[in-house]
Amino acid sequence: MIFQAAHESIKGQNAQIEQAFMEDWSYPADTYDLAISRLAIHYIEDVNSLFSKVYHTLKENGTFIFSVEHPVITSTLQPSGTRTNWVVDQYFVEGYREQQWLGGTVKKMHRSIESYYMALQQAGFQVQHLRESAPQRPYFVNEETYLRRQRIPLFLFLSARK
Numbered sequence: 001m002i003f004q005a006a007h008e009s010i011k012g013q014n015a016q017i018e019q020a021f022m023e024d025w026s027y028p029a030d031t032y033d034l035a036i037s038r039l040a041i042h043y044i045e046d047v048n049s050l051f052s053k054v055y056h057t058l059k060e061n062g063t064f065i066f067s068v069e070h071p072v073i074t075s076t077l078q079p080s081g082t083r084t085n086w087v088v089d090q091y092f093v094e095g096y097r098e099q100q101w102l103g104g105t106v107k108k109m110h111r112s113i114e115s116y117y118m119a120l121q122q123a124g125f126q127v128q129h130l131r132e133s134a135p136q137r138p139y140f141v142n143e144e145t146y147l148r149r150q151r152i153p154l155f156l157f158l159s160a161r162k
Contacts, residue, residue, distance in 0.1 A: 022050055027057040034058075037066040039155070042074060042108050045096070047116070051123035058162045064125060065160075070132060070153040074110035086152050116158060125160035132156060 006017050018025065022037070022044060035054050044050055054064050068074075075091045076099075094111045113130070120127050132153035140146035 025053075027053040029056055030059050031057050032059065033062050035062070035064045039067050039069065041066055042068040042110075045109055047109070047111065047119050048122060051119050051125065055123045055125060055162055060162060062162045063128070063159060064120075064162075065158070067155050067157045068116070069108065070156045071110060071112055072152050073154060074108050113156060116156070120158065120160045125162060127158065127160045129157070129159040131158075 003017070003019060010017065022040065023046070035058060041047060041050065051064075058064065071091065072086060072088055074097055075088045076086050092112060094115060095109070096107045097110045098105050098107055100106075117127055117130070133155040134153065135146055135149040137146055140149070
């Protein structure tokens with residue numbers, strides 16, 4: 001279902017979707033103009049190697065855009081459920097953190113914003129944009145949810161150019 005939705009999203013465009021584990025894919029040299037990753041990189045342990053591979057596969061002036069769970073979220077060691085407080089703990093201690101999600105345990109790699117930024121630079125990228133997911137009032141039908149989402153950023157977005 002997700003793979004079908006991905007194909008629908010690029011219908012009529014000069015684009016292709018590669019489905020593979022990021023750690024295992026071959027990353028052919030100088031092939032793509034754009035690489036996008038949505039909410040997946042925070043599961044990868046060796047982000048330095050991954051970013052180098054993505055850099056390698058992009059054409060000159062190619063762009064890499066990705067989103068991850070915001071480090072405020074990955075540094076929070078609270079159980080699941082509707083949260084009213086977010087305790088940021090050991091923010092600069094990077095590594096796997098386990099969290100409860102949809103009835104199971106999920107391991108996510110916590111790293112700081114600075115670590116993502118530095119890993120991109122070390123791979124050779126020039127960081128173009130860094131955004132946090134500030135809520136926009138028109139997209140919320142419920143005032144309570146909107147106010148709760150104003151308390152912390154859920155996602156971090158980065159864009160970098162080769």
